[in-house]
Amino acid sequence: KQEVTQIPAALSVPEGENLVLNCSFTDSAIYNLQWFRQDPGKGLTSLLLIQSSQREQTSGRLNASLDKSSGRSTLYIAASQPGDSATYLCAVSEPGANSKLTFGKGITLSVRP
Amino acid sequence: EPEVTQTPSHQVTQMGQEVILRCVPISNHLYFYWYRQILGQKVEFLVSFYNNEISEKSEIFDDQFSVERPDGSNFTLKIRSTKLEDSAMYFCASRAQGGGTDTQYFGPGTRLTVL
Numbered sequence: 001k002q003e004v005t006q007i008p009a010a011l012s013v014p015e016g017e018n019l020v021l022n023c024s025f026t027d028s029a030i031y032n033l034q035w036f037r038q039d040p041g042k043g044l045t046s047l048l049l050i051q052s053s054q055r056e057q058t059s060g061r062l063n064a065s066l067d068k069s070s071g072r073s074t075l076y077i078a079a080s081q082p083g084d085s086a087t088y089l090c091a092v093s094e095p096g097a098n099s100k101l102t103f104g105k106g107i108t109l110s111v112r113p
Numbered sequence: 114e115p116e117v118t119q120t121p122s123h124q125v126t127q128m129g130q131e132v133i134l135r136c137v138p139i140s141n142h143l144y145f146y147w148y149r150q151i152l153g154q155k156v157e158f159l160v161s162f163y164n165n166e167i168s169e170k171s172e173i174f175d176d177q178f179s180v181e182r183p184d185g186s187n188f189t190l191k192i193r194s195t196k197l198e199d200s201a202m203y204f205c206a207s208r209a210q211g212g213g214t215d216t217q218y219f220g221p222g223t224r225l226t227v228l
Contacts, residue, residue, distance in 0.1 A: 034216065043204060043221035044156070089156065093217075098169045099208065100146065101217060103156040 002027045006090055006104035013080055014112050021075040021107050023090030028068050031093040035064050035075050038087045038106065048075070080111045115139045117220035119205050125226045129194050134223045136188045136205030144208040145188045146217065147180065149201040156204065162188065195227045
């Protein structure tokens with residue numbers, strides 16, 4: 001059974017800092033990996049999707065990498081801003097046409113002004 | 114930009130009552146999902162739906178749950194007899210095509226509170 005882990009559960013950094021959020025998964029047989037952002041009490045906003053054949057994806061200040069063989073992904077946020085404060089969830093898509101997602105618990109990021 | 118919508122945003126019900134949560138997926142999408150998130154816990158997969166039938170369901174999705182696509186736009190989740198432990202945020206998601214290559218887009222969620 002796939003397990004996704006995100007450590008630490010919470011992170012607080014000063015504004016402007018570059019930071020890395022980690023995600024690990026137990027079964028390397030994945031189709032893709034998605035990073036989501038969740039604001040308190042809100043839905044999930046997709047940030048980046050990395051297909052299993054890719055190594056990284058970039059969108060603006062965000063860069064996500066994938067090392068499928070070791071079961072790891074990182075989300076790099078450059079020049080963090082207070083508006084980046086949110087919970088960041090990692091989810092892996094399981095094999096099969098349905099591609100259901102298995103989520104980590106998320107990392108709650110607080111960027112201090 | 115197209116988005117997944119869900120109604121209501123918050124539903125309060127008494128234990129044992131039936132509830133229907135509604136979703137309008139993105140119009141050209143083919144795969145539909147329901148997930149739930151109990152407060153403080155992980156987002157969990159409930160069920161996937163394709164070609165007008167359930168394609169996969171989790172252990173959570175027992176006989177109390179059902180899904181339906183009654184017309185070309187809506188996708189509903191019904192809980193027949195709610196329990197206290199059904200209190201959670203329920204998210205609908207949709208995806209354009211198969212093969213696991215496409216992003217799942219999530220709706221804003223319905224917060225279900227069972228009293």
